[in-house]
Amino acid sequence: MSKSWVAFALMHPHGVIPKSLALPYQLSEGVSLQAAPDCTAIPDVIDGLREQVGETIVADGCHHCIAIEYCSEKSPSQGLGQAPVWSEHDDSEQRIRLAHLAFWLVRPTALTFTTVVVAEMHDIAWITAAIHTYGPTYGSGEAAQSELSSEDLVGVSKTLKALDAVSRGKAIHTAALLITKALSDPTVEFRSLLMWLAMESLFGTSDTGEVTFQLAQRVAFFLESDRSKAKETFKLVKACYDIRSKLVHGFKVTKISDQKFNEFTLNSETLLRRSLLTILNDNSTIENIDGAGRDSYLNGLAFK
Numbered sequence: 001m002s003k004s005w006v007a008f009a010l011m012h013p014h015g016v017i018p019k020s021l022a023l024p025y026q027l028s029e030g031v032s033l034q035a036a037p038d039c040t041a042i043p044d045v046i047d048g049l050r051e052q053v054g055e056t057i058v059a060d061g062c063h064h065c066i067a068i069e070y071c072s073e074k075s076p077s078q079g080l081g082q083a084p085v086w087s088e089h090d091d092s093e094q095r096i097r098l099a100h101l102a103f104w105l106v107r108p109t110a111l112t113f114t115t116v117v118v119a120e121m122h123d124i125a126w127i128t129a130a131i132h133t134y135g136p137t138y139g140s141g142e143a144a145q146s147e148l149s150s151e152d153l154v155g156v157s158k159t160l161k162a163l164d165a166v167s168r169g170k171a172i173h174t175a176a177l178l179i180t181k182a183l184s185d186p187t188v189e190f191r192s193l194l195m196w197l198a199m200e201s202l203f204g205t206s207d208t209g210e211v212t213f214q215l216a217q218r219v220a221f222f223l224e225s226d227r228s229k230a231k232e233t234f235k236l237v238k239a240c241y242d243i244r245s246k247l248v249h250g251f252k253v254t255k256i257s258d259q260k261f262n263e264f265t266l267n268s269e270t271l272l273r274r275s276l277l278t279i280l281n282d283n284s285t286i287e288n289i290d291g292a293g294r295d296s297y298l299n300g301l302a303f304k
Contacts, residue, residue: 002071004121005129007092008037009100009113010062016111017064018150025153028160030069031099033153036062037117042125049128056115056131066099066113068092069121076118076130089118093132095164097180100137102160104183105277108269109146112137137183138191139269162280170290172279175201179272188265189247195268196244202275206295212241221301223274233271240268 011017017033025033039054041047056062072088096116103111114134119126148156166172175198182194203218205211220234243256243264256264279285288297 002073005070005072005089005092006119006121006126007068007070007089007096008034008117008119009066009068009096010036010057010060010115010117011064011066011111011113012060012062013110014061014063016109016147018148018153021150021153023064024067025157027066027099027102027157028164031095031160032067032069034065034067036065037119037126045122045125045127047125047127049131052131053117053128060114066096068095068099075120092118098163098176099156099160101176101180101183102156102163103148104137104139104179105159105273105280106155107146107148107152108139108273109148111148135184135186138186138188139183159277159280162286166280166286167290171201171294172276172286172290175199175276179276188261192265192268193244193247195272196241199268199272199275202279202289203298205298212238212245215241217302218298219271219275221304222298223271223278236267237271240264240271244268 021033023033023035027033036057037053039050039057041050070088070092074087074089076089093116096113100111100113103109114136116132116134117128118130118132119128163172163176166176178194178198178201182191182198185191185194199219200215203215203222205214205218207214216234216237219237220230224230224233243261246256279289288294291297
């Protein structure tokens with residue numbers, strides 16, 4: 001028999017989410033931004049992990065959470081020690097990551113989560129079934145200074161709905177998964193490489209010729225309608241891809257100045273965010289990027 005579950009991703013630090021935001025705030029179907037769960041002990045309800053959840057909320061200063069509501073016949077612990085089988089619990093974890101990605105795409109901030117609480121829903125309360133820990137989110141240093149606005153939350157909701165709707169296993173979904181992996185990696189070099197793998201997933205070509213030129217041209221004409229701006233973006237993509245290639249082929253990062261490498265990481269993130277947001281904002285563009293005619297579509301941008 002299917003049971004009702006909720007997964008809480010405990011978000012921190014405090015101060016990123018607008019104080020005036022009315023909660024719960026619906027982000028997508030079954031996904032909402034809520035106040036951190038109330039961990040007050042409930043009479044006649046046995047929950048051996050509830051106190052631990054409360055301690056984590058206090059220790060991390062969590063005031064909000066991303067909540068995923070779903071149904072599953074299995075508990076989170078079933079299947080351990082066996083061949084992994086994808087379940088609704090895995091879906092909920094992936095949806096949490098996509099929700100966090102939507103926040104990052106709209107506006108990079110210090111908002112992160114390191115704890116996800118999986119709980120079974122009952123008539124009178126939720127009862128903790130599992131507590132999962134994760135590494136924090138990493139990104140450019142400028143993100144730490146950002147705060148979200150109510151307009152940003154509208155954009156997050158729109159972006160998450162678009163991410164939820166894309167087909168699994170195709171270019172956009174693959175790029176999204178690569179970015180979520182990149183954001184959780186503490187190594188800036190590896191994080192940057194994953195970002196560029198995501199870019200190649202979106203704009204890569206089946207032609208194995210001049211990859212750098214074709215990728216730069218595609219990104220430039222996709223993002224810019226003005227030819228002079230397209231020329232500058234073309235140069236920027238080529239410069240970033242040159243550093244990406246040096247990393248892949250074992251070039252020592254110490255030979256690249258700190259300033260140049262910081263510019264590379266920030267520019268790479270900005271290009272990727274702009275690209276994926278532009279794609280997700282238009283259904284016909286989603287179809288073009290994920291469809292069989294992607295090469296023709298991207299190559300044709302240069303002649304518009």
